[in-house]
Every structure is written in C-alpha cells, then in structure tokens.
Amino acid sequence: xxxxxxxxxxxxxxxxxxxxxxxxxxxxxxxxxxxxxxxxxxxxxxxxxxxxxxxxxxxxxxxxxxxxxxxxxxxxxxxxxxxxxxxxxxxxxxxxxxxxxxxxxxxxxxxxxxxxxxxxxxxxxxxxxxxxxxxxxxxxxxxxxxxxxxxxxxxxxxxxxxxxxxxxxxxxxxxxxxxxxxxxxxxxxxxxxxxxxxxxxxxxxxxxxxxxxxxxxxxxxxxxxx
Amino acid sequence: xxxxxxxxxxxxxxxxxxxxxxxxxxxxxxxxxxxxxxxxxxxxxxxxxxxxxxxxxxxxxxxxxxxxxxxxxxxxxxxxxxxxxxxxxxxxxxxxxxxxxxxxxxxxxxxxxxxxxxxxxxxxxxxxxxxxxxxxxxxxxxxxxxxxxxxxxxxxxxxxxxxxxxxxxxxxxxxxxxxxxxxxxxxxxxxxxxxxxxxxxxxxxxxxxxxxxxxxxxxxxxxxxx
DNA sequence: ATCTCCTTTTTGATGGCTCAAAACCAGGGT
DNA sequence: ACCCTGGTTTTGAGCCATCAAAAAGGAGAT
Ligand SMILES: [Mn+2]
Ligand SMILES: [Mn+2]
Ligand SMILES: [Mn+2]
Ligand SMILES: [Mn+2]
Numbered sequence: 001x002x003x004x005x006x007x008x009x010x011x012x013x014x015x016x017x018x019x020x021x022x023x024x025x026x027x028x029x030x031x032x033x034x035x036x037x038x039x040x041x042x043x044x045x046x047x048x049x050x051x052x053x054x055x056x057x058x059x060x061x062x063x064x065x066x067x068x069x070x071x072x073x074x075x076x077x078x079x080x081x082x083x084x085x086x087x088x089x090x091x092x093x094x095x096x097x098x099x100x101x102x103x104x105x106x107x108x109x110x111x112x113x114x115x116x117x118x119x120x121x122x123x124x125x126x127x128x129x130x131x132x133x134x135x136x137x138x139x140x141x142x143x144x145x146x147x148x149x150x151x152x153x154x155x156x157x158x159x160x161x162x163x164x165x166x167x168x169x170x171x172x173x174x175x176x177x178x179x180x181x182x183x184x185x186x187x188x189x190x191x192x193x194x195x196x197x198x199x200x201x202x203x204x205x206x207x208x209x210x211x212x213x214x215x216x217x218x219x220x221x222x223x224x225x226x
Numbered sequence: 227x228x229x230x231x232x233x234x235x236x237x238x239x240x241x242x243x244x245x246x247x248x249x250x251x252x253x254x255x256x257x258x259x260x261x262x263x264x265x266x267x268x269x270x271x272x273x274x275x276x277x278x279x280x281x282x283x284x285x286x287x288x289x290x291x292x293x294x295x296x297x298x299x300x301x302x303x304x305x306x307x308x309x310x311x312x313x314x315x316x317x318x319x320x321x322x323x324x325x326x327x328x329x330x331x332x333x334x335x336x337x338x339x340x341x342x343x344x345x346x347x348x349x350x351x352x353x354x355x356x357x358x359x360x361x362x363x364x365x366x367x368x369x370x371x372x373x374x375x376x377x378x379x380x381x382x383x384x385x386x387x388x389x390x391x392x393x394x395x396x397x398x399x400x401x402x403x404x405x406x407x408x409x410x411x412x413x414x415x416x417x418x419x420x421x422x423x424x425x426x427x428x429x430x431x432x433x434x435x436x437x438x439x440x441x442x443x444x445x446x447x448x449x450x451x452x
Numbered sequence: 453a454t455c456t457c458c459t460t461t462t463t464g465a466t467g468g469c470t471c472a473a474a475a476c477c478a479g480g481g482t
Numbered sequence: 483a484c485c486c487t488g489g490t491t492t493t494g495a496g497c498c499a500t501c502a503a504a505a506a507g508g509a510g511a512t
Contacts, residue, residue, distance in 0.1 A: 269462080
C-alpha cells in the first residue's frame, strides 16, 4: 500500500465492508446506488483496488475484500469516527451533522494528525452515534445487530444512524433514544409488530421499521470492551 | 465563483498574492520555483484562474490578481492560519510543525467548519507564527515589514517564518525570538551589519540575514488592531 | 534590423474521477 | 439448448494535476 488511497477508493472500501459483512460478495450495482455514482465509475475504482490486492473482483458477479482490504476499510471507519468525535466534542456539532461534515475532509487528514486528535479527544471508545472506534490495524469491527433483533429481557446500548434528517432526529430524541443510552426490551409484538422498550425509566414503543435502523451493543459485546 | 477552488488553485493564489505585494506583476517562472512544479503546470492553472477572473494574465510577461483574486487569496491565508492555530492550540503541535501539517488538509475543510473552528479557538488574532488572521472577505492583509527595516528606538512584535527546520527554531528560541514577543531595536550597525535588540530584558544580537527573515508588527499597526 | 538566449506557452502523455451510452454476458425463462 | 433481459463492463469524453520536451515569443546584444 505505497501511496495513500484516494477519497473514492476509501469510500468504496467502506461501502464494500459494510455491505459484505453477511453477503460476502457485493455487486457493483448496489455500490453504485449506495455511493450515488454511475455503474462504470465503480468498475473503474474497483479495478484500481483489485490492482492493489485490496479486493478480489469476479467480473459480472461481484467483489470481495481481501484481508488487507478489510484492514484498510476499518481504518477508514476509525478515521471517520474520530473526526466525528472532533466535530461534536470540540466544535459542538450535533451527532446528525457530524457525519455529514466529516464526509469529505476526513480523507485528507494526515495519519499523524489523526493520531494526535485521538489522544487530544482522550481516546474515545465510540463515535457520537454510539458506534465503536476500533483499535488501529484491525480487520474487523464487532457486529452491531439491529435493535429489532433483540428479545424481551435483553438489555443493550443504543447506536443511532449517522446521517439522518431533522425529523428523525427529533423523533428519536423524544423517545430518549440517544447514542449510548441503555435500553431494555419489554415486549416484542408478533408479526413484525412494534417493540416496547424501557428507556431511562420510561416505557417507549417503536415501530419495527425504526427498530431495524437502530443498532445496539448487547451485554456480551459490552462486557468485552471493559 | 461557483464551485470551490482546488488545492493548486488556492496555493497559486497565495503565492501570487505574496509575491505581487510590491512587484505587482508576477512571472510564472518564479511561481513554478516557489511551488516546485514544472513551468507548464503554472500556465495551466493560471489559465483556469484567469477564466474565473481571479487574475489577469499577460502572456509572456506575468500575472496580476484582480480584486476578487486578492480576496480569494486572503481567504486562503485566513484558513491556513486558523488551521495552524487548531494544530497548535488543540493538538499541541509546535509552531514550526503546524505550517507543514496544515499544508494539505486545509484545502478540504468546509467553510462551515472553518467558521466554527475559529469560534472554538476563541477568535484568535494571529497564527502560531505571529501573523495576523484577517477578517473574512477582505482583500488585503496589513504589510509586515522585516525586522531589519526597523531603526534604533523602534518597538515591535515578532512574527517568525512558517516552515523552518529544527536548527533555526532552536536558534530563534535561544534568542527569545518567539512569536508575539515584544522587541526594541537598540543598535543597527552600518553596512548591513547586525541588529542589537532588547528581548525580554536581554540584549540580543542577530545578523542581517536573520533579521530579514523575521517580520514585525510595528507600534502603529499594533495600535490599529486594538 | 537581426539574432540569440532565456523564459513562457503549447503539445502530448499519464493517471485520477466521473458520466453517458454502447457493448457485453450470466442466469432465468421458454 | 436458446434467447432475453437486466446488470456489468467498456468506450469515448471532459476536467484536474502534472511532467517532459517541443514550439514560440520577448528583450537585450550585435
Ligand atoms: Mn467520507
Ligand atoms: Mn458516527
Ligand atoms: Mn496549503
Ligand atoms: Mn502561520
């Protein structure tokens, strides 16, 4: 990995990593949709990344990150989350704005500065959304299951989606579903019904749709990081 | 000025601004040397900037910034100095490292973040080197004469060069010539001889060569900013 | 008025980023 | 087995950044 990866290469790695966690193989089409660019653009970037052995490209049937590719992708996510933390902790941005603003300039931050920033921020364990900041040089980030996958009795810590519009933010705020908040599942209604949660001493009901877009750190995972 | 200027365009504007303060017209050759690129590269960038009416290009005889060009150049310098302040105040970098590290990622910082950073840094009046941070949208920065232009009896505030190697930093430190330090010129030896200064209660002698690379904010300029 | 030399611009390449449209192919349907 | 079709890759194009080398121009010297 001689010369630094470009912005598009970084963003593509990130998307493939996220998309490929369960699937394994990821199709270029979904990446084009995800990143909002033309299909041919993805193919071009994929070729460069394959050249660098960060992924395997099976023409017409998808791509898959190599070990080195996963490491690079996780490094991008780490950097993104550190920059978000900077934006929220030092500049006072709300968590829904941090993601948007980190987006572009994170890719031009020298590694050296990233490292100092991490220390200056007091080695934060998670980004403003509640997602973990991985250690440097690892190839995996612990899986965060959706809130909806929990069962009654389960206790977990909330992580909310990165870029969200104001109305969603307001709704989540009203429910007390802020990053890093502890929740306990009280009831789960059948047939994709809503979830009843205890949040901060209050009983809250959230639809299946919402509960699929919120992610959680379960007790076991929580213990692991102590 | 629809779309944002690129890194090379920004750096070129900055160089032309500095070079053209007295000269007026700046030759592409000196810009090529200054930025360490091939002459043809400058011509290419110059053409784009001329297209945007940020400068006038007189083929074969030089370029000159327009009013809009000077405003853009000063904006670049403002941003650079704010980022330097961030690196020194928030991340603890020494002033000779701040310039180097600001260099690349400053050009990708969203305006919005620059503004917040400025506020978070408590609206600093100068960069870590002692150069003033201009207000937004002005087309000029007050001229900082070299220390060597002062006469015995003059009092001024020091600004030190941005990127300097460790030995120079060490020497200046030993002389007490740190950014924002007050000095009084005691003697000026004839025939380009050295300068004798009072710095922090100590008498210091600096060569003409050094005194030409250090810049000062004189009393009048100092009063202006109060 | 010419010539010569040094500087500047132009040209031709390469590589990144991106798009629209054309060519291509894998897998499902017939 | 064959064909369709929709997704994928290629192609052709434009913009930015940059270089080396060729062409062009300015300005002083003859
Ligand atoms: Mn990004
Ligand atoms: Mn985040
Ligand atoms: Mn710069
Ligand atoms: Mn500075």
